[in-house]
Amino acid sequence: xxxxxxxxxxxxxxxxxxxxxxxxxxxxxxxxxxxxxxxxxxxxxxxxxxxxxxxxxxxxxxxxxxxxxxxxxxxxxxxxxxxxxxxxxxxxxxxxxxxxxxxxxxxxxxxxxxxxxxxxxxxxxxxxxxxxxxxxxxxxxxxxxxxxxxxxxxxxxxxxxxxxxxxxxxxxxxxxxxxxxxxxxxxxxxxxxxxxxxxxxxxxxxxxxxxxxxxxxxxxxxxxxxxxxxxxxxxxxxxxxxxxxxxxxxxxxxxxxxxxxxxxxxxxxxxxxxxxxxxxxxxxxxxxxxxxxxxxxxxxxxxxxxxxxxxxxxxxxxxxxxxxxxxxxxxxxxxxxxxxxxxxxxxxxxxxxxxxxxxxxxxxxxxxxxxxxxxxxxxxxxxxxxxxxxxxxxxxxxxxxxxxxxxxxxxxxxxxxxxxxxxxxxxx
Amino acid sequence: xxxxxxxxxxxxxxxxxxxxxxxxxxxxxxxxxxxxxxxxxxxxxxxxxxxxxxxxxxxxxxxxxxxxxxxxxxxxxxxxxxxxxxxxxxxxxxxxxxxxxxxxxxxxxxxxxxxxxxxxxxxxxxxxxxxxxxxxxxxxxxxxxxxxxxxxxxxxxxxxxxxxxxxxxxxxxxxxxxxxxxxxxxxxxxxxxxxxxxxxxxxxxxxxxxxxxxxxxxxxxxxxxxxxxxxxxxxxxxxxxxxxxxxxxxxxxxxxxxxxxxxxxxxxxxxxxxxxxxxxxxxxxxxxxxxxxxxxxxxxxxxxxxxxxxxxxxxxxxxxxxxxxxxxxxxxxxxxxxxxxxxxxxxxxxxxxxxxxxxxxxxxxxxxxxxxxxxxxxxxxxxxxxxxxxxxxxxxxxxxxxxxxxxxxxxxxxxxxxxxxxxxxxxxxxxxx
Numbered sequence: 112x113x114x115x116x117x118x119x120x121x122x123x124x125x126x127x128x129x130x131x132x133x134x135x136x137x138x139x140x141x142x143x144x145x146x147x148x149x150x151x152x153x154x155x156x157x158x159x160x161x162x163x164x165x166x167x168x169x170x171x172x173x174x175x176x177x178x179x180x181x182x183x184x185x186x187x188x189x190x191x192x193x194x195x196x197x198x199x200x201x202x203x204x205x206x207x208x209x210x211x212x213x214x215x216x217x218x219x220x221x222x223x224x225x226x227x228x229x230x231x232x233x234x235x236x237x238x239x240x241x242x243x244x245x246x247x248x249x250x251x252x253x254x255x256x257x258x259x260x261x262x263x264x265x266x267x268x269x270x271x272x273x274x275x276x277x278x279x280x281x282x283x284x285x286x287x288x289x290x291x292x293x294x295x296x297x298x299x300x301x302x303x304x305x306x307x308x309x310x311x312x313x314x315x316x317x318x319x320x321x322x323x324x325x326x327x328x329x330x331x332x333x334x335x336x337x338x339x340x341x342x343x344x345x346x347x348x349x350x351x352x353x354x355x356x357x358x359x360x361x362x363x364x365x366x367x368x369x370x371x372x373x374x375x376x377x378x379x380x381x382x383x384x385x386x387x388x389x390x391x392x393x394x395x396x397x398x399x400x401x402x403x404x405x406x407x408x409x410x411x412x413x414x415x416x417x418x419x420x421x422x423x424x425x426x427x428x429x430x431x432x433x434x435x436x437x438x439x440x441x442x443x444x445x446x447x448x449x450x451x452x453x454x455x456x457x458x459x460x461x462x463x464x465x466x467x468x469x470x471x472x473x474x475x476x477x478x479x480x481x482x483x484x485x486x487x488x489x490x491x492x493x494x495x496x497x498x499x500x501x502x503x504x505x506x507x508x509x510x511x512x513x514x515x516x517x518x519x520x521x522x523x524x525x526x527x528x529x530x531x532x533x534x535x536x537x538x539x
Numbered sequence: 540x541x542x543x544x545x546x547x548x549x550x551x552x553x554x555x556x557x558x559x560x561x562x563x564x565x566x567x568x569x570x571x572x573x574x575x576x577x578x579x580x581x582x583x584x585x586x587x588x589x590x591x592x593x594x595x596x597x598x599x600x601x602x603x604x605x606x607x608x609x610x611x612x613x614x615x616x617x618x619x620x621x622x623x624x625x626x627x628x629x630x631x632x633x634x635x636x637x638x639x640x641x642x643x644x645x646x647x648x649x650x651x652x653x654x655x656x657x658x659x660x661x662x663x664x665x666x667x668x669x670x671x672x673x674x675x676x677x678x679x680x681x682x683x684x685x686x687x688x689x690x691x692x693x694x695x696x697x698x699x700x701x702x703x704x705x706x707x708x709x710x711x712x713x714x715x716x717x718x719x720x721x722x723x724x725x726x727x728x729x730x731x732x733x734x735x736x737x738x739x740x741x742x743x744x745x746x747x748x749x750x751x752x753x754x755x756x757x758x759x760x761x762x763x764x765x766x767x768x769x770x771x772x773x774x775x776x777x778x779x780x781x782x783x784x785x786x787x788x789x790x791x792x793x794x795x796x797x798x799x800x801x802x803x804x805x806x807x808x809x810x811x812x813x814x815x816x817x818x819x820x821x822x823x824x825x826x827x828x829x830x831x832x833x834x835x836x837x838x839x840x841x842x843x844x845x846x847x848x849x850x851x852x853x854x855x856x857x858x859x860x861x862x863x864x865x866x867x868x869x870x871x872x873x874x875x876x877x878x879x880x881x882x883x884x885x886x887x888x889x890x891x892x893x894x895x896x897x898x899x900x901x902x903x904x905x906x907x908x909x910x911x912x913x914x915x916x917x918x919x920x921x922x923x924x925x926x927x928x929x930x931x932x933x934x935x936x937x938x939x940x941x942x943x944x945x946x947x948x949x950x951x952x953x954x955x956x957x958x959x960x961x962x963x964x965x966x967x968x969x970x971x972x
Contacts, residue, residue: 230829232822255906258834258899308833 112137114316114521115169117210121233122157123226125300126218128235135212137523144517144525145169145212147195147493148533150184153215154193160217161186163296165198165206165305168496169517172207172313172370174325176332177501177508179370181206182493183265187291187467188299189276194291194470195493195537200377200402202263202282203496204370208309220301225253228307238303242272245429246281247396253306265305268431269457271298276461279433285377285400286428288472290465294431316522324516331507332373338505342366343378347404349504355407358417362386364398372498373505377402382421399425405465405473406434413442422449430456435465470537471499490534551580552795555597557638558927559585560920561609562602563850564859565636565715568776569601570930571863572784579938583927586613594625598796602638604715604774606848608679610641611649619652626655627764629796633787636717639770640686643718647682656761656768658727660718662687662751668743676716677742679849688716689748690741694773695734696757698786701726710782711736712757712773719755719772729769729790730758760790767794809935812884813876820884821871824929827891828868832861834898843905845915852919857898860922864929870937877936883928890925897921 112118112135122131143149146168153164163185170178181203183196198206210231223238241249250264263283270278271294278294281287297303315321332338340346342363344355359378364386366375377400380386384397399421401407406427410420423441426449427434440459441452467473471489485503492499495513502508514525554573556566573581584593584600594600600622602610614622622642626632634641642655665684670677678685693711700707719732732752735741741748757772769790775783812820838854845852871877897918904911 229833230825232826232829234826255903256899257830258902259837261837262833310829310832310836 112140112212112521114314115173115517116140116212116313116521117231117311119211119231120153120213120215121211122215122217123233123235124160124218125216125220125224125235125302126160128220130233130235140169140521141523141525142529143536144494144529144533146171146180146496147182147184147490147537149213150182150195151193151537153213154184154186157215157217158186160215161296162215162217163293163300163302164213164215165211166213167203167207168494169521170513171496172204173315173520174322174371175497175513175516176325176329177372177374177498177505178496179203179372179498179501180492180496182496183280183289183293185291185293185296187293188295189290189292189461189466190468192470194467194472196280196287196289196291196293196472197493197499198265198282198287199369199498200263200282200285201261201370202265202307205261205263205307205309207313207496208311209307210309210311216300216302219299223301223303225302225304225306227257228305228309230308230310238301241303243269245269246431247284247429249304250283253304257306257308259308262306262308265307266431267294267297267303268429270294270430270432272303273457274298275432275459277433277436277459277463278431279427281428281431282402284428285402286406286424286434288403290405290433290435290467290472292433292466294433315520317519321516321519324512324519328508328512329373332505335505335507338373338501338507340504341375343376343401343404343407346374346376346500346504347408350404350500352404353408353411355404355411358411359401359407362398362417362421364388367400369498369501372501374498374501376498376500380417380421382418382425396425399428403434406438409435409438409442409465413438413447415447419447419449423452426453426456432456432459433463433465436461436463439463439465486538487534490537491530493537494530494533551578552598553580553582553596554578554599554601555582555584555588555593557585557589557600557602557610558583558923559587559589559610560613561606561611561637561848561850562923563605563637563852563919564856564922565604565774565776566601567859567863567926568774568778569603569633569635571778572776572787573601574934575784576788577941579934579941581930581934583931585927586610586618589614589621590617592621594621594630597625597630599631599633599791600625601633601776602635602641603776604636604638604717606850607637607640608647608649609848609850610637611653614652615649616652622653623655623763626766626768629765631766631791631794631796632768633771633791634768635771635774635776636715639718639720639772642768642770643720655763656759656770658720658722658756658759658761658770660686660720661755662689662719668747671741671743673740673742675844675846675851679716687743687751688714689719689743689751690735690739691715692740693736693738693780694732694752694757695736696730696773696783697733698730698758699728701729708782708786709733710780710786711738712771712775712780712783713777714773717772717774718770719752719757720759720770721755722759727759727761728756729760730786731755732757732772758786758790760794766796769794809878809880811876812879817871817877820888821868823888824891825868827888827895828861828865830895831891831898832858832865834895834902835861838898838902838905841905843901843911845912847912847916847919852915857918857922860926864926867930867933870933874936874940877932878939879932883932887925887928887932890921890928894918894921894925 150164150166181198223242225238227234279289348354362380367377368375381398492502678687775787835857
């Protein structure tokens with residue numbers, strides 16, 4: 112596979128510590144396109160090892176607006192379904208440039224390990240020093256040891272280590288949309304974290320035409336009101352959920368977009384510092400990056416202040432537990448104090464309503480029915496490597512345009528029929 | 540009437556490149572230009588090699604930028620003697636920037652062993668001029684005086700057009716502290732500084748810069764015994780300056796020794812590394828290169844620099860070494876086998892490991908507000924060693940695979956004006972008068 116790919120799949124066996132590297136077969140790409148289409152295929156191929164499969168879409172890391180998505184595919188310990196968790200912020204982009212297109216992690220290690228994926232090299236390293244650390248400390252530790260602050264860290268906290276049903280794999284310091292208990296799966300594999308950094312390059316088959324088409328798309332998108340929203344509150348409202356603006360704005364410090372995504376879906380709240388501060392804060396942890404609408408809405412409905420909601424979700428992120436599940440269970444038990452809520456983490460158990468019902472994370476879909484249209488749009492995002500919330504909002508990004516771009520970039524032809532088949536496979 | 544062009548057998552020269560104490564990253568530019576020319580018969584020499592008999596085994600010695608004082612001190616009188624013997628017996632010395640200052644007449648300690656060329660530099664002053672930017676790059680102490688650097692980046696140079704080059708040409712070349720020179724014999728001047736460009740960065744007042752540079756020699760050619768010295772103020776070997784590269788290559792071809800050193804068979808005394816052993820070596824070395832370049836890329840975003848000897852090193856220089864190796868490791872992956880000496884592979888992986896440790900140590904030092912000078916000094920030393928060792932293996936294997944010693948060239952005896960070569964395939968196609 113020459114274009115828009117590193118042409119490498121790694122099969123990691125944690126039992127034996129063997130790593131096999133395969134080429135990415137063009138026929139597989141023609142058949143399954145990429146992203147969740149191929150992670151699901153690889154999952155099925157290696158299902159005996161109860162694998163976690165990481166991958167990216169053909170368009171991930173490119174100039175296509177919203178091309179930020181990496182995908183983590185595994186069988187959910189919570190639902191029993193093969194499900195897909197979005198890897199956003201810069202994690203998907205770094206994975207794309209890491210020198211691997213797909214990574215299958217099967218088996219379980221006899222002692223804690225972490226994976227270091229960089230420039231086409233995959234190392235299985237001892238994680239004895241990391242086990243027991245919360246996600247923030249583990250992320251700091253790995254970045255300090257490796258000497259780079261841009262390393263993306265998919266990490267579990269104590270919840271995952273203790274195999275909690277509600278354990279979540281986080282992205283750096285923040286919550287992910289893992290609503291399937293993948294954090295537990297990592298804990299069972301003795302896999303503390305996956306650190307990713309890549310300085311690779313992508314070849315594009317028709318670079319000038321590809322860039323031109325991307326520029327045209329960006330121009331078209333700018334005229335769409337729906338795609339002018341910035342910040343988690345505005346995005347929440349645009350998706351039909353409650354408008355959180357008034358609640359959050361007194362603490363809002365800044366909005367942050369995922370890699371090359373025109374809409375900033377994340378908002379940083381200063382919970383422990385003056386949000387109007389115009390100078391570099393001296394507080395070690397001034398606040399929290401809200402990456403997930405779902406728990407915010409539930410905590411607001413439960414009567415928490417924005418600051419307390421921030422404190423609860425910061426504690427969730429550090430402990431590596433699903434904030435939406437914590438919000439739901441706290442609301443049911445009438446707890447509103449962040450300290451009291453945090454004390455419940457070690458013994459917290461489901462079931463919870465917020466667990467993924469589809470095979471995709473119900474990331475921003477609280478106010479929307481999980482219907483065929485929603486699922487199809489999510490599937491397209493997960494197959495091609497686009498931010499799933501963004502794609503829900505950016506109606507100008509039609510399936511045809513996206514398939515044409517994938518074809519232009521790879522010198523291959525992808526038809527709507529193939530896309531239908533791949534979506535069918537994923538949703539089956 | 541067009542003179543007759545002859546096709547003759549041409550023996551690729553054995554070229555030594557100085558990578559020892561005082562050498563900065565710019566020797567890698569010489570590596571690139573020689574590789575593009577198809578001159579794979581390269582070796583990498585430290586100060587220890589130069590004071591021993593290593594120069595007896597090369598036809599050309601290239602000394603690029605760095606710290607002239609450190610190079611002179613490291614080579615000492617014994618190194619100077621060896622260098623003199625090398626040139627007088629017919630060897631060609633290519634000196635660029637620091638390498639150009641080295642053989643110029645000087646009364647200063649260490650440098651005074653290398654009084655080979657009676658040229659004067661025009662950037663010497665007793666009163667330091669006012670800085671107009673990049674103050675840390677403005678000058679180097681020279682006894683009670685200063686060597687000051689009037690400009691940096693691209694300047695315009697014009698070649699003299701003297702025989703055997705035929706006609707004058709004007710192009711640009713980058714100046715990073717190299718000398719402007721005056722000589723008593725005008726025939727020695729191969730090129731002069733003629734103008735500044737829109738890329739030229741002025742470190743002093745423009746009028747002073749003009750007085751210091753324009754009309755003075757940018758490149759000189761001196762005969763010494765049977766051999767020659769070519770001294771380049773600007774970095775004609777910089778890979779982004781094609782015309783300057785061509786001129787350097789042409790000049791070099793003109794003065795190659797008539798009797799080159801005997802060819803060594805590259806595979807002599809070597810082990811063949813292939814299959815899983817080769818794969819394992821590449822993986823181990825690549826792992827450390829990747830670890831290093833990831834940290835080095837991050838270091839480029841912080842305002843950290845060091846003064847090592849009399850030379851300023853910015854963090855950006857680290858990756859020049861690492862990328863030079865990274866770009867070339869792919870050829871190891873695709874080639875069937877590589878030629879190595881016993882223990883060379885382990886040694887290379889170990890030095891690469893130390894490079895990673897040092898770079899990470901610098902990052903930690905920066906984060907913890909600690910002094911990193913000692914680590915940086917060790918790091919640049921290691922980068923030179925690792926790069927030289929890797930490139931030694933790389934070119935040895937490439938020479939064996941390409942058999943480039945048998946490249947045939949078109950030449951007209953005594954006259955070379957243009958060398959045409961395929962830019963990326965590194966084989967000279969023809970020379971045209």
